[in-house]
Amino acid sequence: MKKLRVILRWVWRSILVVLVILVAFILEENIRGRISLARYKTEFRVKGEKLTLEELNLPKPPKEGNGADSLLKAASELIAHKQEWPLARLGVSARKMVGPGEALVLFRRERMIDPTKPWTTNAPPELEWADLEKEMAEAGPILQRARTALRQTVIFEVSHEVLQLRTPPHYEPLRNLARWFYSSAVLNLHQGKLDAAIDDLEALNSLGRCFRGDSLIISELVRYAVDGIGFETAWAILQAPDLNETQLQRLDGLLNSDGILLDLVRAAETERATIQLTFDASRRSVYGPHLFEPPDLRDYVEYWMWRAAWFEQDKLNSLRTTQAVINCARVAAQARSFTEGRSQARLKDRGLKPWFAGRNRLPFLSSFFGSEDQIGMVSKAAQVETQREMNRAVVALKRYQLKHGTLPSDLAAVIPELLPEPPTDYMDGKPLRYKLNGKDSFVLYSVGKDCVDDGGDASQPGENTSFWMWWGRDAVWPQAASER
Numbered sequence: 001m002k003k004l005r006v007i008l009r010w011v012w013r014s015i016l017v018v019l020v021i022l023v024a025f026i027l028e029e030n031i032r033g034r035i036s037l038a039r040y041k042t043e044f045r046v047k048g049e050k051l052t053l054e055e056l057n058l059p060k061p062p063k064e065g066n067g068a069d070s071l072l073k074a075a076s077e078l079i080a081h082k083q084e085w086p087l088a089r090l091g092v093s094a095r096k097m098v099g100p101g102e103a104l105v106l107f108r109r110e111r112m113i114d115p116t117k118p119w120t121t122n123a124p125p126e127l128e129w130a131d132l133e134k135e136m137a138e139a140g141p142i143l144q145r146a147r148t149a150l151r152q153t154v155i156f157e158v159s160h161e162v163l164q165l166r167t168p169p170h171y172e173p174l175r176n177l178a179r180w181f182y183s184s185a186v187l188n189l190h191q192g193k194l195d196a197a198i199d200d201l202e203a204l205n206s207l208g209r210c211f212r213g214d215s216l217i218i219s220e221l222v223r224y225a226v227d228g229i230g231f232e233t234a235w236a237i238l239q240a241p242d243l244n245e246t247q248l249q250r251l252d253g254l255l256n257s258d259g260i261l262l263d264l265v266r267a268a269e270t271e272r273a274t275i276q277l278t279f280d281a282s283r284r285s286v287y288g289p290h291l292f293e294p295p296d297l298r299d300y301v302e303y304w305m306w307r308a309a310w311f312e313q314d315k316l317n318s319l320r321t322t323q324a325v326i327n328c329a330r331v332a333a334q335a336r337s338f339t340e341g342r343s344q345a346r347l348k349d350r351g352l353k354p355w356f357a358g359r360n361r362l363p364f365l366s367s368f369f370g371s372e373d374q375i376g377m378v379s380k381a382a383q384v385e386t387q388r389e390m391n392r393a394v395v396a397l398k399r400y401q402l403k404h405g406t407l408p409s410d411l412a413a414v415i416p417e418l419l420p421e422p423p424t425d426y427m428d429g430k431p432l433r434y435k436l437n438g439k440d441s442f443v444l445y446s447v448g449k450d451c452v453d454d455g456g457d458a459s460q461p462g463e464n465t466s467f468w469m470w471w472g473r474d475a476v477w478p479q480a481a482s483e484r
Helices: 002-047 068-080 086-090 129-150 160-165 171-190 194-209 217-237 245-254 260-284 297-335 338-343 371-404
Strands: 095-099 102-105 433-436 442-446
Touching (some): 095 217, 129 194, 217 245, 260 371, 297 338
């Protein structure tokens, strides 16, 4: 019995020692995080960084002359009629990538659907151009109201304080509206109405700019999708054989850089401020970092350990991760080079790491994903800017050909008469690469997502049955493929 009491005494002493060590460890981690976070914020203030929504002074929707409500109402009406007008909603196609750097020009076909080539469109096989024309005529008044609204300033009311709790309601209606404008452009091109197709491209440009007032990263991503539709629309317009100088000049004006990288900086700064609000909300939550989702026992234990020991460290890690994205976007915008931006955003900035951070997600419970995952957004923004530069370069080539009867041997021939400076490849900051390929053909390309020049090689690694410009070793502006 005496031996048992001795054993129990040692057990209790061991438990007490473990608890003391655990409490000391938690206190040390907590204090270390508080000191490091305060020091980092002080450095931010010295550099002029703005960490709160109040300091950012985000634009407020104007009380008068704001077309946001009218635009959202028109876009929502189109969704309400989705069963009556399926073709424009599903999205017709102006082109189809059929190989590396090759695309079929689909709007030239007499029939919208070719039974022998089922890739022609996403639409059901029984529909024809006349069906699309009918839908566009019926939806015409709604689309006109949307165009009128886009001529005004459009800034939507976005509550950044509750950003994590719901998606802004204008996202889906506006994405659907972009498909309508694209379908309208395809129909206009099929009917030879080039000016009307350029009007559709102008509407798409204005629609994309509607998201910049949100100052949110997710809004920028939606904007990139809309701009991708605009790129396809501009590509299709440039396949029209009868473009004149006036129309080409108008296209050139629509394809100027839209400051997408700078807008991403603003969105990332806003994200940094809202993330801090989310951290504070998660600390007040009884359910842990998931806010409203009841955790299991393991989640609950992890949460209270995180809250006691690593809350400030996780908050600091979030600041550093977001700052890496901001630094990348800032440098990329200034240098017009994603390569330069990426070099400024390595993880070496994240110097504070708990001793077991490499094997456990617990210390970084809310900021577990690293900046390398988010820097892909900067790459996407650079791709969007590069696409605009590509189309603008092709406009200059078309204008040169219209004037001289032949394509130039190099892009220097269009500068400064048709372009003020060489078109930029925003992936590496150098001019876009151009090679004459016969009398009426050329190769225009970017170094692509890997930022390595492969000499205009549009092939995609591995075996592929579908193709996309940015999947190639180099991103090659697609040439019109012949029917075969």
